[in-house]
Amino acid sequence: MKGIKKYFKYDNVGILFALPAFIYMIVFVGYPIFYNFVLSFQDVTVKTLRSNVKDFVGFDNYIHLFTRDNVLTTSLWNTLFFTVVCIIFQFIVGFALALFFNRKFKFAKPVRGLLLLPWMIPMTVTGLIFKFMFSTDVGLINFILRSLGIIHHNIGWLTSTSTAMPAVIFANFWIGIPFNMILIATGLTTIPKELYESAAIDGANKFQTFRKITLPLLKPTMESVLILGFIYTFKVYDLVYVMTNGGPVNSTQLLSTYSYKLSFVMFKYSEGAAVANILFVILFIVSLIYLKFVYTEGEE
């Protein structure tokens, strides 16, 4: 009895509170992840989906994926490129907008609210809109570029292997701005006004206050935004599926779209699961790096 009492002292009680959520996670999140790993080590195709005995093939699926053709390596690089480029642009523009709307001026709040729109529109809808806008002959983007005299012939944005990726990145960039903007804007409000006031009294200019006060105090927010942004962008699926379906010629094939294609178009369930696991492992590593950041900050 004494032991139990001791056990439930203070923060240990927290375990009880966390237990329901934890069990939920094990059942609805842990199990699918586990099952997906098992699936990727078996040979499950259209022929064996319904049979009770499924061959264990070790790492064969992974080896096949890497050696059979270069689609996996292409989609791996595509995904990384897509993510990094999206994040850089989203972050810079989101940061700039956050600083801008942090100033007090008329309509700042309603306009900031309007800028949230891209985040609220379902991805598939955004995908369709951009698909129309990037269309070669009737697309708005070619029309604008032509009217401004920047181009003389229509560009086949989504039909050429070299321009499809930039087009998709642009669409995702547009979607991601509000996410970056809002989180950074929130971070900005947590910086005490007094710091800026005393800096002003000391005669610091705008650039100095930004570099010495805003940036250091925003560091934790910025890390969170970047890591969360990385995770969200790395697993984007619907936008690309709608706009290009991974084409033309795999030039926009991402790990997510490739995994779907293997599983539900070509019926190679195990290989699809293997690709999903590669995606999972990469994100898991990124998350660990994030945790490392959080810890070192806590200890400082």
Next chain:
Amino acid sequence: MKKVISMLIVLTMLATLFVGCSSKKSETPASSENGTDATPTTVQSADATESPTDVASTASGDVTIWYYWETEGHQKALNQLVQEYNDSQSNIKVEAKYVPFADFKKQLSIGASANELPDLIIQDNPDTASYAQMGIFADLTGKFDVSTYYPGPVNSCTLDGKLYGVPFGSNDLLLYYNKDMLDKAGCKVPTTWDELLETAKKCTTDTVSGFAHSSVQNEEGTFNFLTWVWSAGATAYDINSEGGIKALTMVKNLVDSGAMTKEAINWTQGDTMNQFISGNLAMMINGTWQVPTMREQAPDLNWGVAAIPMDKQQASGLGGENYSVISGGNEAAAIEFMKYATQKEQCLFMMNAMGYISSDSTIAKDQFSGDDVYQAFVDEMQYANARGPLAEWPEVSDAISLAFNEVMTDASSPEDAAAKAQTTIDGIVK
């Protein structure tokens, strides 16, 4: 403790990765939205024995059908057929559910592993072999008479000598041409590849593209592209042959000369038809099923159909759907409904509403007498090649569609693309 909490947070973030996968499992296909099939889902009560209409058959219960036609007219026709069947007897209650084509394979795969399948499905004919291989179809050999059906469609339902489906209806591809545009350019309807290239070039203007066929990197694109391969005397399994390379080169020439719009790699067959009736295309390859829509939406457009321009031999692609009964479902009742739906009157009703050709030769024979356009499609049926049947057809199809997409986007030469596709295909078909 902090570590545990942090781990939970990480798991939560990662969880979003898999949420999509897990939630879809519970997702059942939406009931069709036409509102005509507000059938109660309760099981038919046992008083069915009182029914005087039912003497021979002992089949009863509910039958659920999955289908993927997105055209409203097609959905209405099927719902009407189902309604009439439900009214005609009281033992069997049929309900049709629409599952989007893009989700159809996924839903069936998930349904197969979770044992949540409908009783009857109407599916794309090249996929029938794959699903049959999955073991979800009942063997219909000896249970349904297909002796009067065309051999092509029946072949697509057959795997290892067993019948796993009944052809619903067929369609094939032809060249559609805009008469006014061809007249203006002073061209006749092309019959050979060279003529097609010439005519398409002449018809191409600033706003009009001379020619196109759906070239998306999936089954639809493969379906259209293969007509070139077959015409050049090759098959889908030997792309790296004289004929296969010739077909790829033909498409390359069409695209490079500007006669065929590159945009077609993003066009479904429906998109291609829309471009045609909007006057942006002078010629296209498309299927039988577009005729009703085109007649309804563009009654003033002056168009005609002709055989697809050929190289060595005349060739077209065979499309269409098959009925298949799910094994372990309400098999007897599903077969009963299928027998009803394939009778002459009911079959003709569906075929005409959908612009399909009946797969039953006795019905197709005089299905379209007096209608030149449809008659051309019926005549073309003898040149129509089937895809598969092969369980791994989706993989073969993917290799082929990748090849012509590579060529159309200048990513590789016809020879390289053909060689690469052949390696993939040889790896699948040994």
